[in-house]
Structures are given as structure tokens and as C-alpha cells.
Amino acid sequence: MELFLQQVFNGIMFGSTYAIVALGLTLVMGILNIPNFAHGHLYMLGGYVTFFFINNIGLGYWPALLLSVIVLGLVGMAMERIVYRPLKDAPHINAFIAAIGALLFLESLALVVWGPQGLRINNPYPQIYNVMGITIGLQRLLVIIGTAILILMLHLFLKKTLMGTTIEAVAQNREGAMLNGINVNRVSGITFFISSATAAVAASFLSPIFMLSPAMGAILGMKAFIIVILGGMGSIPGAILGGYILGLIEALGGGYISAEYKDVFAFGALIIILSIKPTGIFGKKEG
Numbered sequence: 001m002e003l004f005l006q007q008v009f010n011g012i013m014f015g016s017t018y019a020i021v022a023l024g025l026t027l028v029m030g031i032l033n034i035p036n037f038a039h040g041h042l043y044m045l046g047g048y049v050t051f052f053f054i055n056n057i058g059l060g061y062w063p064a065l066l067l068s069v070i071v072l073g074l075v076g077m078a079m080e081r082i083v084y085r086p087l088k089d090a091p092h093i094n095a096f097i098a099a100i101g102a103l104l105f106l107e108s109l110a111l112v113v114w115g116p117q118g119l120r121i122n123n124p125y126p127q128i129y130n131v132m133g134i135t136i137g138l139q140r141l142l143v144i145i146g147t148a149i150l151i152l153m154l155h156l157f158l159k160k161t162l163m164g165t166t167i168e169a170v171a172q173n174r175e176g177a178m179l180n181g182i183n184v185n186r187v188s189g190i191t192f193f194i195s196s197a198t199a200a201v202a203a204s205f206l207s208p209i210f211m212l213s214p215a216m217g218a219i220l221g222m223k224a225f226i227i228v229i230l231g232g233m234g235s236i237p238g239a240i241l242g243g244y245i246l247g248l249i250e251a252l253g254g255g256y257i258s259a260e261y262k263d264v265f266a267f268g269a270l271i272i273i274l275s276i277k278p279t280g281i282f283g284k285k286e287g
Helices: 002-032 039-055 061-087 092-114 138-160 162-172 174-179 184-206 216-231 236-256 259-276
Strands: 128-131 134-137
Touching (some): 002 039, 002 138, 002 162, 002 184, 002 216, 002 236, 039 092, 039 184, 039 216, 061 092, 061 184, 092 216, 134 138, 138 162, 138 184, 162 174, 162 184, 174 184, 216 236, 236 259
């Protein structure tokens, strides 16, 4: 029983990270209808930027996290302006190729600046507690609580603010929003800012626990797409639920079967769920 509860806690922690990253990816896909293959590498860059502010500038953990969020948000806006906006009227394959070029650029940038060796941020909250036989690290608990707060804040932003309502309007009908005088380019830039900022938050939360590496964004980016498909393309609740489902599947599979194959479980879950519901958990059939 203790093993089960421990793996559930670990699964919720991993699922929290997946949910944040997939949530940002879902926002971008809803606005541009183009998968941002570089999203996982923005996550990677967010971790390195936080590392830079802590280890090179000497800032504390929370100021470094805040600055990383701002920097990655601006990087996301620049990516939208330079990479995606010029291709909005081009065939979709052009945007796919540009996105792959962007992720290769970000990974090469990290290799040049920080090198191939693994780096780690000093854990600001190394305390470990034992509750009912479950080992709970304070930093891991921070990931779970921070994710819940971030999801709530994003929900309130989308539902209770004018800009959030505008973003949802563009996601539902881009042409209709333009006809009603909404500056779609401005909305796209802001959406990329939010999306990249959430990736930076996820990386900053997890970097004190796991090593940083230039290639770390590739597997997480792939999992983010799996989560988006599992939850239903463009569904924000689906992205959140899909993230936690994937985290629990990996943790329980790794704990009871083999940790070496935990990444395989993600693809297995994708096949099983899509065979039952091809549109994803919250996806709707096009009518």
C-alpha cells in the first residue's frame, strides 16, 4: 500500500509538470492551429535561464524564477513574430519545417552556451517529510501546489478578463474575431508569451529535482503532444487531465513493472485511449 501511495504522489508530481507544459502548448495550438514543436525546448531553455540567474547572477530562487518567466515569455513572443507570423498564409508544411528549425536552434544554443554536461540548480527546499510511510520532498510538493495555483490563475485570466475572453474568441473563430476588430496578431503574441512563460515555470519547479540537459526538451515536447491528443485537440481541461493521467501511468508502471520502460507507457496509453475515443477525452467530432 505504501508503494502504491508513493507512486501516486510521484505520478501527481510528474502529472503537474506535464499539465503545465501541455496547457501552454494547447493555448498556442488553439490560436494558430499549428503544433509548436519547439515548445519542449522552450521548457528546456526556461530551466537554463533560471540556472543562469541563480548560479551566474547570484539571485535567489524566486526572483530567478520570475525573471525566467519574463525572459521566456519574450522569447515566445519573438518566436511568434519571426518564425510563425510570416507563415500564417503559407501551407502548413512550411510552419512544421520552421518549428523544427526553431527547436534545433534552441537546442544548439543551449549546447553552445552551457555545454552538453548535465547541470542542476541547488534545491532551495531540500526538506523531506515522511507521512503515512510516503516520502514527500518539499520541492516536489511545491511542484504540485504551484501547478494548482497556476492553473487556477490561468483559468481566472481566461474567464474573467477582457484579454482572456479575446484569446478564447480568436481560438474559436479567428476570421470572425478579425471582422469584429480584434487585433489577431497582438493576441497571438500574447498567447505565445503566456505559453512560453508557463513552460518556464514548469522547468523552474523541476530543475532543482532533475538535471538540466540540452536534449531534455525533446522527450517532454513529445509527451506534451501526446497529452494534447489524449485530452482532445484544443481542450484546456483535456490538457490538464491528460497530464495527470500520463503522470500516474508512468509512475505506477515504473513502480510496478519497470522504470526503464516508463516512457513506453505514454505511447501505450495514447493507443488504448484513442482506440476507444479517437477524438480524445474531451475532443468533439467535427460536424
